[in-house]
Structures are given as structure tokens and as C-alpha cells.
Amino acid sequence: MQTADQTDISITPATGKDNLPPTSALKQVLIVDDDPALLLSICAGLEGNPCFRAVTAASGREALDIIDSGGLDLAVLDISMPDMDGIQLLLALSESFPEIPSIVMTGFSSPVMKQELKQAGALTVLEKPLDIDTLEYEITRALDGWSGRSSCLPLEIFLQLAAMEHRTIHLKVFRPEDRACGSFFFRDGLLIDAEQGELTGDSAVLAMLEWQEFTLGLKEYRPPFPEPRVNSALVYLLLNTSCRLDQYGSSDCLDRVRKELLRLQRQNKSKIVRR
Known part of the structure; x- marks a missing residue:
């Protein structure tokens, strides 16, 4: 299986609002990490998926700007980031955008931390170094299965x-x-x-x-x-x-x-x- 640090692809994906693709049938998945090399690697590994397209953000605040612009279906975010860390971003997403599910990436996990992250709103917690196949599977599973918590009452x-x-x-x-x-x-x-x-x-x-x-x-x-x-x-x-x-x-x-x-x-x- 390919891991997220095993590629030397030299393409440079755009970040921020300009990275939002034109309207299409593809689901839009936001990848948030302050490591440019990792973003390159993840985008290369997910490129060509027929069900979704990845967009990127290099910080939590940049991610919120993109999310606020609309059109996103899923967020994949790193916990350790400067300025606004992943936990703050996760809480902001859970509070203001509960319709958007989140997958968390972390290099420092424990059973207690995983439980706390899920209580804070994470759908899945993945450990670094990432396995691209696993990430792609979890993204697809989340997009297929997520329906929010809809009410059947008026x-x-x-x-x-x-x-x-x-x-x-x-x-x-x-x-x-x-x-x-x-x-x-x-x-x-x-x-x-x-x-x-x-x-x-x-x-x-x-x-x-x-x-x-x-x-x-x-x-x-x-x-x-x-x-x-x-x-x-x-x-x-x-x-x-x-x-x-x-x-x-x-x-x-x-x-x-x-x-x-x-x-x-x-x-x-x-x-x-x-x-």
C-alpha cells in the first residue's frame, strides 16, 4: 500500500478559494494540513477518483474561509497546525457546519484522544503516516454513508x-x-x-x-x-x-x-x- 510520504510528485496544487473546482457532479473534499509536501502527496494519491475531488488549505483559518464559501462535502484535517490547530477547527466545524463530516489525521493518537476527537465531532481518526488507500476508503465511506442527523418531525x-x-x-x-x-x-x-x-x-x-x-x-x-x-x-x-x-x-x-x-x-x- 502507498503511504502519503512515498511520492515525489512535483505538481503544485493551488490552495485557498481559487482551488475550489467548478460546479460538477463530483463531491468536494477539503484536505487541511500545514505541510505542503503532505498536501502534494495526498492530492497525487487521490487524483483521478471518480467520486470526489480534493481541494486544499494550508491552515485552519484558510480552511474556514473555504468552508464558508460553500460547496464542500467532507473535511480531512490535521490536528497539529499553527495559528488555529485541528482541534479548534474541528470544534468550529461541529458548531457552525454540522452538516459537513470530518476525518482527523494525527501522528500522536491514543484511545483516549481518539474518543475525545470523536466526541468533538470527528467521524474517523487516522494515524500518520497516512496510508493513501485507507484514506481514500474512509473518504468514500464517509461520503456514501453520511446523512447528518435529520429530523422526521416538522x-x-x-x-x-x-x-x-x-x-x-x-x-x-x-x-x-x-x-x-x-x-x-x-x-x-x-x-x-x-x-x-x-x-x-x-x-x-x-x-x-x-x-x-x-x-x-x-x-x-x-x-x-x-x-x-x-x-x-x-x-x-x-x-x-x-x-x-x-x-x-x-x-x-x-x-x-x-x-x-x-x-x-x-x-x-x-x-x-x-x-
């Missing part, structure tokens, strides 16, 4: 529970089919703002309420709070909630939603503690 019910329990939360919503994302902002149970693409306020709320499949994320929401941009009453925006609750069984589905929000809250707190 989004309105999550919003209704946040209002009923006077939550102060930033609820992030992702739509896997087109990688769209948006946010709901609650202060003491009052929906004060929402964002989805260029939409804000009521327009953003109504647009996201039409989503049939979605994945949820939760972020801490603390003062100072902005001026409210949601002007309509929540009961109006959630006009269909009562019939949805009748369909799903009010007490049962609210209990399931409550458990999911608590799980997301605990997950978010554990990330903050690790920082």
Missing part, C-alpha cells in the same frame, strides 16, 4: 417548543438536498430574528417552514441582542402547527423534540468546555 414543532419553554437559543437549520442553511434566534421564548440566505425576519421564517427535510444545530445565544426583525406573531407564522401536532401526537412529539434540543444543548456545552 420544524414548526421545534420552534413551538422553544417558545413554550422560554428558550434563549440560536437554532441552526440545514437542508441537505441543496446545502441551504438558515437560523432562528429566540430570546426568552420570543422569536426575534431569522436569517436564510439573503432573507431575514418573517420572510426567512416562512421560507424555512417549507423545508421538508432538515438537520439541526444549536449555538449559544447571548447578549447583546439585536433589534427584533420578526414582526408577525409567532402563532401566525406557525399557522399549521396545531394540525401537525394532531397528526404526530402532541405529547409524544413534543417530548421527542425536547430530548433533541437537550441533546444539542449538551453537545454545544461540551464543545465550550473543551475550548
